[in-house]
Amino acid sequence: MTALWSLKYGFGSLSEPGVGFITFFAGAILALLSLLLFLSSFREKEKPASLLELWAGLDVKKVLYVLLLLVVYTSLLRPAGFPLCTFILLFLLFRVKGSYGIWTTLFASFFVTAGCYLVFQVWLQVQLPGGILG
Amino acid sequence: MEVFHHLLFGFHVAIQPVNLLFCFMGVLIGTLVGVLPGLGPVAAISLLLPATFHAPPVASIIMLSGIYYGAMYGGSTTSILVNIPGEAASVVTTIDGYQMARQGRAGAALGISAFGSFIAGTLGVVGLAFLAPPLAGVALKFGPPEYFSLMILGLTVLTFLAGGSMVKSLMMACVGVIIGNIGLDLVAAQPRFTFGLDILLDGVGLVPLIMGLFGVSEVLLNIEEKLDKQAVFETKVKGLLPNRKDWRESIMPILRGSVLGFFLGILPGGGAVISSFVSYGVEKRLSRHPEEFGKGAIAGVAGPEAANNSATAGAFIPLLTLGLPSNAVMAILLGALMIYGMPPGPNLISAHPQLFWGTIASMYIGNIMLLVLNLPLIGLWVKILKIPYPILFPLILLFCLIGAYSLNANVTEVGLMIFFGLLGYLMKKFKYDGAPLVLAMVLGPLLDNSLRQSLLLSGGSAMIFFTRPICLAVFSVVIVILILPVLKLWKTPEDRIS
Numbered sequence: 001m002t003a004l005w006s007l008k009y010g011f012g013s014l015s016e017p018g019v020g021f022i023t024f025f026a027g028a029i030l031a032l033l034s035l036l037l038f039l040s041s042f043r044e045k046e047k048p049a050s051l052l053e054l055w056a057g058l059d060v061k062k063v064l065y066v067l068l069l070l071v072v073y074t075s076l077l078r079p080a081g082f083p084l085c086t087f088i089l090l091f092l093l094f095r096v097k098g099s100y101g102i103w104t105t106l107f108a109s110f111f112v113t114a115g116c117y118l119v120f121q122v123w124l125q126v127q128l129p130g131g132i133l134g
Numbered sequence: 135m136e137v138f139h140h141l142l143f144g145f146h147v148a149i150q151p152v153n154l155l156f157c158f159m160g161v162l163i164g165t166l167v168g169v170l171p172g173l174g175p176v177a178a179i180s181l182l183l184p185a186t187f188h189a190p191p192v193a194s195i196i197m198l199s200g201i202y203y204g205a206m207y208g209g210s211t212t213s214i215l216v217n218i219p220g221e222a223a224s225v226v227t228t229i230d231g232y233q234m235a236r237q238g239r240a241g242a243a244l245g246i247s248a249f250g251s252f253i254a255g256t257l258g259v260v261g262l263a264f265l266a267p268p269l270a271g272v273a274l275k276f277g278p279p280e281y282f283s284l285m286i287l288g289l290t291v292l293t294f295l296a297g298g299s300m301v302k303s304l305m306m307a308c309v310g311v312i313i314g315n316i317g318l319d320l321v322a323a324q325p326r327f328t329f330g331l332d333i334l335l336d337g338v339g340l341v342p343l344i345m346g347l348f349g350v351s352e353v354l355l356n357i358e359e360k361l362d363k364q365a366v367f368e369t370k371v372k373g374l375l376p377n378r379k380d381w382r383e384s385i386m387p388i389l390r391g392s393v394l395g396f397f398l399g400i401l402p403g404g405g406a407v408i409s410s411f412v413s414y415g416v417e418k419r420l421s422r423h424p425e426e427f428g429k430g431a432i433a434g435v436a437g438p439e440a441a442n443n444s445a446t447a448g449a450f451i452p453l454l455t456l457g458l459p460s461n462a463v464m465a466i467l468l469g470a471l472m473i474y475g476m477p478p479g480p481n482l483i484s485a486h487p488q489l490f491w492g493t494i495a496s497m498y499i500g501n502i503m504l505l506v507l508n509l510p511l512i513g514l515w516v517k518i519l520k521i522p523y524p525i526l527f528p529l530i531l532l533f534c535l536i537g538a539y540s541l542n543a544n545v546t547e548v549g550l551m552i553f554f555g556l557l558g559y560l561m562k563k564f565k566y567d568g569a570p571l572v573l574a575m576v577l578g579p580l581l582d583n584s585l586r587q588s589l590l591l592s593g594g595s596a597m598i599f600f601t602r603p604i605c606l607a608v609f610s611v612v613i614v615i616l617i618l619p620v621l622k623l624w625k626t627p628e629d630r631i632s
Binding site: 020021023026027029033034036037040054055059060062063066070071073074075077078089090093094096097098108112116120125126127128129 | 184188299301302304305308309311312315319324326327350353354357358359522523524525527528529531532535536539540543545548549552555556559563564578581582585586
């Protein structure tokens with residue numbers, strides 16, 4: 001697809017390469033290598049692992065949960081602000097694999113958020129969004 | 135004599151208080167990163183890169199370099215005490231280092247590892263100081279065809295030496311070239327693969343990509359593991375100073391490892407990981423008692439640890455003199471130097487001598503700091519190893535999020551980082567290596583420019599790459615490297631085993 005799309009940008013000629021020149025070749029080589037990999041898989045005598053076996057015995061729900069938390073954090077970062085979003089995110093992340101008490105988690109989340117705010121916003125002058133609490 | 139004069143100038147720059155402070159921070163963070171499994175120098179440099187935009191460029195490069203060679207020191211600690219490599223270049227150290235710990239000789243292993251790293255690191259920096267300037271002079275004669283061929287060699291060697299399938303690594307390199315060329319074309323100022331998104335006009339940011347691909351993905355992989363408590367080998371670590379017998383058995387491996395590592399580090403695609411493996415193989419072959427390897431042979435620790443440290447110095451040579459990164463860490467430093475407005479290449483030494491000589495001098499100082507840090511602070515590193523991962527990973531993710539946001543105060547870059555985190559996670563699941571992608575992404579625009587300039591020079595004839603002697607030599611090596619695995623791919627599994 002990349003190779004074909006590159007032609008839209010203009011392949012040019014060998015004496016005057018166009019905008020899509022190198023991406024055409026990169027895409028074409030990628031397509032060829034994909035085909036090679038696909039064909040070579042038929043020569044493997046061993047039965048390949050199924051897709052589900054890649055995640056067998058693993059806690060994939062936690063991965064999906066963490067990804068969801070990160071996406072929601074990113075969406076709410078500007079409107080809600082760095083302090084609030086980070087505090088809630090840390091509270092939830094510390095409880096993903098840890099089994100600490102609620103108050104311990106709350107205090108830890110508060111102090112880490114405050115510490116990061118001091119280091120990044122105050123000391124390093126990174127403009128973090130203030131949001132509701134800003 | 136001129137080199138000594140330049141080195142004095144470099145020390146004058148390096149001992150400035152701000153540069154000393156950044157050097158210390160870099161080697162301390164590097165050691166910490168090396169000690170902690172799951173967070174390598176690539177991820178650490180990625181995380182800290184945005185923070186360096188507020189600091190002076192020379193100090194920033196000194197710190198980022200310190201992280202790289204500091205991680206080599208720290209990686210051996212977990213390899214020896216926990217049998218888990220702190221980072222990839224310390225994999226080999228687990229073989230004999232952990233066995234030495236089990237025999238009550240953890241102190242000797244840690245001590246010879248630190249001293250060997252110091253000697254090798256110092257020798258590597260000496261090599262860098264003496265070889266880099268003449269190589270920069272030779273590099274002035276390189277034209278676009280030579281640069282193009284060297285970049286192709288670097289990508290090919292890296293894909294050849296990367297773990298796993300070479301076909302998959304080459305695919306990742308192609309993906310990297312495509313990603314690297316997203317944005318405005320430098321010649322025609324025409325958008326490429328931006329799909330109408332303004333955020334992509336400047337291309338895909340290096341920092342969100344590497345933080346996602348290496349930092350976030352590693353966290354995701356570790357989260358899904360049902361981790362048990364890591365058993366830190368419970369032994370009193372004592373006797374850190376190697377005795378005479380240890381030195382007798384280690385000095386030649388250290389010296390051999392230093393030379394081997396340095397020259398392997400220069401090669402595009404080479405680096406600390408390859409150097410450590412090759413050194414182990416060489417020492418086992420040369421040893422009078424090869425049967426002891428794998429059971430606690432001190433030479434099996436000394437040689438590889440020396441090799442991986444001197445390789446870090448060697449890796450700076452192609453970056454600083456040619457502007458060509460030889461591995462993923464150097465690719466990130468190349469990106470950093472370009473962000474600071476100090477593009478590396480043959481003119482870097484003359485245009486920014488304080489950066490070049492200051493960095494080299496700081497590496498001497500950094501090696502001394504590392505020797506001081508690593509031996510007395512072993513107890514502290516052991517305690518840090520015991521930080522539970524449920525506490526560590528939220529902090530890593532938080533630094534990634536802040537780092538990505540702080541670039542341009544843009545949440546889209548954070549979203550991009552999370553996307554690449556998911557991509558990196560899937561890539562690791564399906565055994566696709568990220569290093570060729572990063573290197574190709576950084577080299578992508580340079581490849582495009584040098585290829586187009588070469589073809590313009592030759593009037594459209596591709597023979598320019600085969601008529602110029604350096605290009606011909608380099609492309610011959612590339613073709614050989616590419617043919618070997620293709621032949622292997624078409625053998626049946628039985629043939630491969632035999």
